[in-house]
Amino acid sequence: MMERQLLPIIKQSQIAYETFEIVFRTSLAQQLKPGQFVHIALPNHILRRPISVANVNPIENTFTIIFKIFGDGTKMLSTYQVGNTLDVILPCGSHYPIEDLHVRKALIVGGGVGVPPLYYLAKTLKEKGVDVTSILGFQGKEHVFYEEKFQQLGDTHIATNDGSYGVKGFVTDVIKQIEPEFDYYFSCGPTPMLQAVTNVMGDKQGFISLEERMGCGVGTCYACIVPLKSNPEKSLKICKDGPVFAANEVVL
Ligand code: FES
Missing domain, CATH: 2.40.30.10 (Translation factors)
Structure with missing residues (x-):
């Protein structure tokens, strides 16, 4: 409540x-x-x-x-x-449904202000004995935060757009480079990043959070509507039905 x-x-x-x-x-x-x-x-x-x-x-x-x-x-x-x-x-809002999943190895993929909710998720997964690998993307070195905190939970890779820290490029470049093993992935970040991540992942099982796309947050502004993939005539509200969705549930 x-x-x-x-x-x-x-x-x-x-x-x-x-x-x-x-x-x-x-x-x-x-x-x-x-x-x-x-x-x-x-x-x-x-x-x-x-x-x-x-x-x-x-x-x-x-x-x-x-x-x-x-x-x-x-x-x-x-x-x-x-x-x-x-x-x-x-x-x-909704949450990552980790109580219902049998996760052994989780891949966390976050970008910018999409990183914070993934820290709480990664910590909770780790406490459940899940093996966590994290790939985090930021604009540049001075934007990076929580690197050590993620490192305490498992293998952590940083990418920056301008190459001033970690790998130069996008989180998807790191995914292709390290080819991580996982049974579920969890991602949060700007829409272009989520599009790229879900593309690279194909039909692998995962969950994404679209929290960056919320406006009013209470269902009145309609700024957060996303069409359902299975039926594009129907749509969901990120603030009420989300922000967490199954990776291929909505059109990004
Ligand atoms: Fe305004 Fe969802 S954020 S309706």
């Missing part, structure tokens, strides 16, 4: 170029599943900002979000400090 709460910020820091991390405390932290998002209200902004959950600490009852500045709202959010509170609705 979604709830609206006023949540205190207990940690805030900048972790990469225009990229910020905020940790909130709430009794609902344990209910947040990998792939889900929270919906944050900001003063003078009519629409809440949907932001994915990057980590949960069930002992301390905290969860983490990571976001990049790309407009007024996220710019304002980046000024919030420890001690401030924010009006948050949680938990929102």
